[in-house]
Amino acid sequence: GLFQDKNARPLALSGHVGFDSLPDQLVNKSTSQGFCFNILCIGETGIGKSTLMDTLFNTNFENFESSHFEPKVKLRAQTYDLQESNVRLKLTVVNTVGFGDQMNKQESYQHIVDYIDTQFESYLQEELKIKRSLHNYHDSRIHACLYFIAPSGHSLKSLDLVTMKKLDSKVNIIPVIAKADTISKSELHKFKIKIMSELVSNGVQIYQFPIDDETVAKINTAMNGHLPFAVVGSTEEVSIGNKMVKARQYPWGVVQVENENHCDFVKLREMLICVNMEDLREQTHTRHYELYRRCKLEEMGFRDTDPECKPVSLQQTYEEKRQEFVGELQRREEEMRQTFVQRVKEKEAELKDAERELQGKFEQLKRMHAEEKSKLEEKRRSLEEEMSVFSKRKAATELLQAQFFGAQKKKKKKSSS
Amino acid sequence: MTTNIRYKSRFMKSEESEDKQYVGFATLPNQVHRKSVKKGFDFTLMVAGESGLGKSTLVNSLFLTDLYKDRKLLNAEERINQTVEITKHTVDIEEKGVKLKLTIVDTPGFGDAVNNNECWKPITDYIDQQFEQYFRDESGLNRKNILDNRVHCCLYFIPPFGHGLRPVDVEFMKALHEKVNIVPLISKADCLTPNEVKKLKDRVRDEIEHFGIKVYQFPECDSDEEEEFKQMDKELKECTPFAVIGSNTVVEARGQRVRGRLYPWGIVEVENQSHCDFVKLRNMLIRSHMHDLKDVTCDVHYENYRAHCIQEMTSKLAQDNRTDSPLPILPLPTPDVETERLIKMKDEELKRMQEMLEKMQQQMHEKDQ
Numbered sequence: 001g002l003f004q005d006k007n008a009r010p011l012a013l014s015g016h017v018g019f020d021s022l023p024d025q026l027v028n029k030s031t032s033q034g035f036c037f038n039i040l041c042i043g044e045t046g047i048g049k050s051t052l053m054d055t056l057f058n059t060n061f062e063n064f065e066s067s068h069f070e071p072k073v074k075l076r077a078q079t080y081d082l083q084e085s086n087v088r089l090k091l092t093v094v095n096t097v098g099f100g101d102q103m104n105k106q107e108s109y110q111h112i113v114d115y116i117d118t119q120f121e122s123y124l125q126e127e128l129k130i131k132r133s134l135h136n137y138h139d140s141r142i143h144a145c146l147y148f149i150a151p152s153g154h155s156l157k158s159l160d161l162v163t164m165k166k167l168d169s170k171v172n173i174i175p176v177i178a179k180a181d182t183i184s185k186s187e188l189h190k191f192k193i194k195i196m197s198e199l200v201s202n203g204v205q206i207y208q209f210p211i212d213d214e215t216v217a218k219i220n221t222a223m224n225g226h227l228p229f230a231v232v233g234s235t236e237e238v239s240i241g242n243k244m245v246k247a248r249q250y251p252w253g254v255v256q257v258e259n260e261n262h263c264d265f266v267k268l269r270e271m272l273i274c275v276n277m278e279d280l281r282e283q284t285h286t287r288h289y290e291l292y293r294r295c296k297l298e299e300m301g302f303r304d305t306d307p308e309c310k311p312v313s314l315q316q317t318y319e320e321k322r323q324e325f326v327g328e329l330q331r332r333e334e335e336m337r338q339t340f341v342q343r344v345k346e347k348e349a350e351l352k353d354a355e356r357e358l359q360g361k362f363e364q365l366k367r368m369h370a371e372e373k374s375k376l377e378e379k380r381r382s383l384e385e386e387m388s389v390f391s392k393r394k395a396a397t398e399l400l401q402a403q404f405f406g407a408q409k410k411k412k413k414k415s416s417s
Numbered sequence: 418m419t420t421n422i423r424y425k426s427r428f429m430k431s432e433e434s435e436d437k438q439y440v441g442f443a444t445l446p447n448q449v450h451r452k453s454v455k456k457g458f459d460f461t462l463m464v465a466g467e468s469g470l471g472k473s474t475l476v477n478s479l480f481l482t483d484l485y486k487d488r489k490l491l492n493a494e495e496r497i498n499q500t501v502e503i504t505k506h507t508v509d510i511e512e513k514g515v516k517l518k519l520t521i522v523d524t525p526g527f528g529d530a531v532n533n534n535e536c537w538k539p540i541t542d543y544i545d546q547q548f549e550q551y552f553r554d555e556s557g558l559n560r561k562n563i564l565d566n567r568v569h570c571c572l573y574f575i576p577p578f579g580h581g582l583r584p585v586d587v588e589f590m591k592a593l594h595e596k597v598n599i600v601p602l603i604s605k606a607d608c609l610t611p612n613e614v615k616k617l618k619d620r621v622r623d624e625i626e627h628f629g630i631k632v633y634q635f636p637e638c639d640s641d642e643e644e645e646f647k648q649m650d651k652e653l654k655e656c657t658p659f660a661v662i663g664s665n666t667v668v669e670a671r672g673q674r675v676r677g678r679l680y681p682w683g684i685v686e687v688e689n690q691s692h693c694d695f696v697k698l699r700n701m702l703i704r705s706h707m708h709d710l711k712d713v714t715c716d717v718h719y720e721n722y723r724a725h726c727i728q729e730m731t732s733k734l735a736q737d738n739r740t741d742s743p744l745p746i747l748p749l750p751t752p753d754v755e756t757e758r759l760i761k762m763k764d765e766e767l768k769r770m771q772e773m774l775e776k777m778q779q780q781m782h783e784k785d786q
Contacts, residue, residue, distance in 0.1 A: 152468065161494055162531055253683020255682050398784070
């Protein structure tokens, strides 16, 4: 770290200098700037994401009841300005819409991954700008991801495992057991152990509350052992004793949200907001964002050192890349031109062939036609011959008949008279 | 003579029979009762729904037994590409001399994979197989030992965590509603407050109607039933889909040992009607409508299957008949344009010749006269 440089020798002070106010100066500055925090809530429709956010931040965010019939997973982001004491917080809550509803959920994680990457990309773009204003930039990167596990009491769902595995290198995942008032204490204990062991055996890295800072190490270590937090959310109040508390009223009893014996809500609030919010922001920036940036730049072909292990500057790399790109463009153009010429030639040849074929057919048909015609002429002549023969015979027959009938008439005349 | 008197003295109870001529067939119900007790009953119940919704616990609670002692649950990783299996558990249970052969058909893996397209197919195939087997047995020569493995009722578990039905619920019920009696249930109802239960039930009922899903309908009461019974029946119908809770454990509540779930904030009693509809479900499924479920399976679903089967068989037969005819209908080669023209010409010539012949015939005929 900062204080491991062997060349700097520690110096003893003989009086009070006053730089111990530095943290206060920093705090003053950041307080006047305001803080920004972005939470992503992933969970099935109706699992209680919005209610938990309302309960955590003691407010009523605009909530929409989603349908179960969304064809694809979507993300809905809403930004709010909150204030507590003199501290201003710009809070963005991003909720999944339709997560877990589709018949085929193989692509469900993709939209979430894309969203997270898009926020990283925006930040990267700002960083790479020539004229940039990072201190004014509204940081939309996700600082914490609350993953809502359904209270089945058995284990994670297959979708949960697949999704968390895709996200664990991009965002701080804090898994929570939602609607925990349906699990009894003994079931909960077994459920938590099963979930954690499944995460470990599948190599899913969830966010660990930091234990390197002495002041919070103890509480963070203890809390790490309670993960995943079993939460119950409620914005409705029930009177217990002489107080109004956030609770859910059942015929068999009242579940108090802030009663640590009933659920881990208080632990979640403590860890997420009171103790580790700043660490979550820092981890997002120094770990997840840096990983994204490095991968992205490597993809684009940037290296810190060239093949001969000499440091390479960004500008050099950029110029190389540009030349490469222009060269590639020219090559493609040439290729296209050649392909075009080739195609034209081929088409011409094809057309010539077709013409010849057609000509041949035409000749053949003409010949056939002439043949048929002569045949028909033959037939006609023979038919006419037959007809003339027939007419002659007819005439002969008629004559015979006339003679016969003539004779008959004479006979009749003779017999009648 | 003696026999008549004996029967008279044993069964003559009502005043009516004293006045009328007594025949004795009023004893038929008793005879039916007696014979059925001797024969015993059988019932096949299917449970379907995603894993973790309390299906096994509910079955154990319904039949007050533990059917799932040695089962192994899969991990999330193993379930990513899981296919749906069909498993059967058969138990013989007896109560007050009445024997019941109960078969529970489970569908592990349903809805658990990441890609659940057509995940109901193994289930519909299974139901059809049972119908087919019964159809074959029924049509056979020796019908002494027909085993009825047809599914009489399917309990479908809807998760209480959402706002209503999900695509997988709709598709499953639509694939099965004409093959089996579907009784949809809202599972793990101890996660819903009374208002939430009502809202969800209304929503599910509306969606069932909207999607045209035909769930099992309770038969209408006879008009001459007692008022109390009619009232109970009405309440039962308005309560669907039943919101149920199950439990494998016995807890102490209000001085009694009951099946329930122990929470830090209270105890949920499975058989407490103000906590959930378990009792209604049990009454409906076992105490009053078990036989009706069997009847509807036999009279409606099975008959539909049988009629459909027979129709398919006869239409196939008709198709086969056509292709085996003695005169094969060969397709004529389509003549080309040239030949067609020639044929036309020749036709015309023939026509002309025929006309000439007719004229000549007429002339001859005229000359005769």
